[in-house]
Amino acid sequence: MKNLFKLFSIIILIITSHSYSFAAEKVEYLKTDWSFKGLFGKFDRASLQRGYQVYTEVCASCHSMKYLSYRNLAEPGGPEFSEAQAKAIAASFEVTDGPNSDGEMFTRPGKLSDKFVMPYDNVKAAQAANGGAYPPDMSVLVKARGGGVDYIYSLLQGYEEAPSNVSLDDGVYYNKYMYGNKIRMAAPLSDGLVEYGDGTNATVEQMSKDVTTFLMWSAEPHLESRHQMGFKAIVYLIILTVLVYFSMKRIWSRVESEV
Amino acid sequence: MSDHDYRPKSKVGQWFNDRLPLLTLANHLTDYPTPKNLNYWWTFGGILTFCLITQIVTGLTLAMHYIAHADMAFESVEHIMRDVNYGWLIRYIHANGASMFFLAVYIHIFRSLFYGSYKSPREIIWILGIIIYLLMMAAAFMGYVLPWGQMSFWGATVITNLFSAIPLVGEGIVTWLWGGYSVDNPTLTRFFTLHYLIPFLILGLVVLHIWALHVPGNNNPVGIDIKKPSKDTVPFHPYIVIKDGFALLMFMIVFAFFVFYAPNILGHADNYIEANPMVTPAHIVPEWYLLPFYAILRSVPDKLLGVVAMLSAILILAVLPWLDTSKIRSAVFRPLYKQFYWILVADVLILGYVGAMPAEGLYLLIARVATAYYFLHFLVILPVLGFKEKTLPVPLSITEPVLGGSPNLAGARNKESKIE
Numbered sequence: 001m002k003n004l005f006k007l008f009s010i011i012i013l014i015i016t017s018h019s020y021s022f023a024a025e026k027v028e029y030l031k032t033d034w035s036f037k038g039l040f041g042k043f044d045r046a047s048l049q050r051g052y053q054v055y056t057e058v059c060a061s062c063h064s065m066k067y068l069s070y071r072n073l074a075e076p077g078g079p080e081f082s083e084a085q086a087k088a089i090a091a092s093f094e095v096t097d098g099p100n101s102d103g104e105m106f107t108r109p110g111k112l113s114d115k116f117v118m119p120y121d122n123v124k125a126a127q128a129a130n131g132g133a134y135p136p137d138m139s140v141l142v143k144a145r146g147g148g149v150d151y152i153y154s155l156l157q158g159y160e161e162a163p164s165n166v167s168l169d170d171g172v173y174y175n176k177y178m179y180g181n182k183i184r185m186a187a188p189l190s191d192g193l194v195e196y197g198d199g200t201n202a203t204v205e206q207m208s209k210d211v212t213t214f215l216m217w218s219a220e221p222h223l224e225s226r227h228q229m230g231f232k233a234i235v236y237l238i239i240l241t242v243l244v245y246f247s248m249k250r251i252w253s254r255v256e257s258e259v
Numbered sequence: 260m261s262d263h264d265y266r267p268k269s270k271v272g273q274w275f276n277d278r279l280p281l282l283t284l285a286n287h288l289t290d291y292p293t294p295k296n297l298n299y300w301w302t303f304g305g306i307l308t309f310c311l312i313t314q315i316v317t318g319l320t321l322a323m324h325y326i327a328h329a330d331m332a333f334e335s336v337e338h339i340m341r342d343v344n345y346g347w348l349i350r351y352i353h354a355n356g357a358s359m360f361f362l363a364v365y366i367h368i369f370r371s372l373f374y375g376s377y378k379s380p381r382e383i384i385w386i387l388g389i390i391i392y393l394l395m396m397a398a399a400f401m402g403y404v405l406p407w408g409q410m411s412f413w414g415a416t417v418i419t420n421l422f423s424a425i426p427l428v429g430e431g432i433v434t435w436l437w438g439g440y441s442v443d444n445p446t447l448t449r450f451f452t453l454h455y456l457i458p459f460l461i462l463g464l465v466v467l468h469i470w471a472l473h474v475p476g477n478n479n480p481v482g483i484d485i486k487k488p489s490k491d492t493v494p495f496h497p498y499i500v501i502k503d504g505f506a507l508l509m510f511m512i513v514f515a516f517f518v519f520y521a522p523n524i525l526g527h528a529d530n531y532i533e534a535n536p537m538v539t540p541a542h543i544v545p546e547w548y549l550l551p552f553y554a555i556l557r558s559v560p561d562k563l564l565g566v567v568a569m570l571s572a573i574l575i576l577a578v579l580p581w582l583d584t585s586k587i588r589s590a591v592f593r594p595l596y597k598q599f600y601w602i603l604v605a606d607v608l609i610l611g612y613v614g615a616m617p618a619e620g621l622y623l624l625i626a627r628v629a630t631a632y633y634f635l636h637f638l639v640i641l642p643v644l645g646f647k648e649k650t651l652p653v654p655l656s657i658t659e660p661v662l663g664g665s666p667n668l669a670g671a672r673n674k675e676s677k678i679e
Contacts, residue, residue: 237515
């Protein structure tokens with residue numbers, strides 16, 4: 001029994017410390033209190049809605065989010081815009097559809113079922129418009145970076161004057177948290193860049209937090225139900241384990257051997 | 260196996276059983292005499308069966324939604340994660356299930372190493388186990404390729420390229436494996452096919468593994484042959500069933516923690532970037548369970564010899580029953596072997612650690628020393644130990660596990676004869 005506990009704790013320690021060692025080689029990231037961490041972690045709805053605003057007003061001019069649909073914005077566990085709001089958001093984008101019965105492509109206002117409209121037609125077009133660098137799709141971005149949300153949050157605030165010993169080419173910027181410190185994206189945020197509808201002060205820090213929260217949701221749209229189900233599942237398993245443990249004791253009491 | 264005189268009570272049961280003795284099989288399985296001193300290390304066999312079934316069931320469900328095409332695989336995985344009902348749950352169980360499967364199989368293998376379960380008369384069980392383990396690695400590797408992320412693509416490229424080390428035909432073999440001149444759509448579709456096939460091969464081998472086990476019966480922590488059935492054994496049902504069930508539930512709690520609260524911690528972030536043949540990731544690392552072998556591969560400067568070393572590291576296990584010359588099974592009665600056993604465990608953990616690190620400087624040096632020691636353990640230490648080691652006195656039965664001098668021995672003998 002004791003051995004089994006020891007074993008499990010050692011194994012978990014080894015496995016988790018192992019994975020952390022990949023990320024640990026870099027600088028300390030900025031920390032903030034994420035509402036979606038922990039056993040009962042949930043998204044902050046207002047932050048998600050503000051984050052969507054930052055994404056759509058700032059990031060979306062270069063970064064696509066091709067795995068998201070407008071309907072997702074109204075789904076439970078997300079920013080939870082009302083259906084009317086989500087419809088209005090979708091309708092504000094022009095979507096190419098077709099071919100129609102004449103064999104021609106046409107544009108129409110977006111619908112809830114449409115995927116987020118992409119800023120460029122293809123990767124080449126995106127590269128051509130951005131000095132050869134491809135602005136990555138942001139749908140699963142936080143899961144695709146070693147430091148996750150902390151990394152993205154820090155990166156957005158990590159722009160600095162380059163130290164004198166670092167020379168930067170044209171269109172390359174210095175960022176404390178970027179791998180190799182050189183980034184092709186100019187500092188995207190500045191204080192007051194967007195005007196939040198709920199009156200929140202749009203500091204760089206606030207916008208970074210909001211948009212990162214939004215990106216966490218876009219990468220893990222079912223995070224809330226995962227946490228809820230996980231808690232129930234584990235409580236259920238623990239109760240069942242205890243019951244089975246006592247049944248086992250009872251059954252094994254018929255033989256003198258220990259369990 | 261003395262239970263073949265079983266007869267069902269009902270007429271219908273007898274009629275059926277005379278034609279297909281399924282009820283005899285069920286009776287054999289429930290009555291199967293099991294040593295009563297099995298500890299919790301023995302519960303991992305049942306846990307592994309659970310893992311296999313879980314992987315097959317979740318895998319079948321995923322296959323209903325997954326699209327094995329280089330242009331669509333990544334997107335179809337995102338479709339599963341977002342739009343398929345509970346798709347995220349099924350995929351996270353499957354992805355973390357692979358890690359849990361390997362965690363359990365490593366405990367199962369090291370239990371066998373500690374208690375000498377691979378020794379006569381259980382060599383065939385052991386070799387079947389090694390084949391299952393090899394197939395598991397193949398299945399896991401190909402499964403990791405299917406999401407078609409960066410680590411999928413580059414992992415596949417690195418591993419398949421190993422075959423190019425074979426003299427003369429190497430390049431041809433690699434082209435044949437790829438179905439082209441690089442890892443591409445034909446590679447993905449064949450990996451999907453094989454990934455679907457292998458679990459069923461494993462299932463068949465598991466049946467043989469258990470069948471072979473039921474001939475001599477379980478080894479036990481004391482490592483001695485026992486009379487079956489006797490005072491030393493309990494029927495499989497309910498004693499072992501409930502104990503295995505309890506251990507399985509404990510295991511499921513750990514499993515659930517990963518699935519619900521850290522589903523991506525065991526994976527690599529780069530695999531959420533869609534495969535791009537034009538961009539090589541900074542570090543290409545396999546999944547954690549393959550890292551020790553990856554370390555062995557990289558510790559040899561020559562490519563061909565590296566591949567040979569890596570394969571030997573696994574295949575050497577198949578001849579282990581003949582490399583270990585000691586007649587005593589359990590490490591409990593082998594004071595020296597016990598120490599070398601724990602050094603081997605540490606050695607494999609170190610290999611796993613350096614396998615995740617860049618192969619340079621101190622890491623490379625450690626990897627080389629650890630690789631050399633790994634082979635030293637099996638090729639030199641084990642054979643020599645069997646002759647040199649002074650083992651402790653072994654009890655005659657489980658009910659008499661402590662054995663001092665000859666009076667006890669006589670006592671144990673008396674008991675034995677009474678049982679008969």
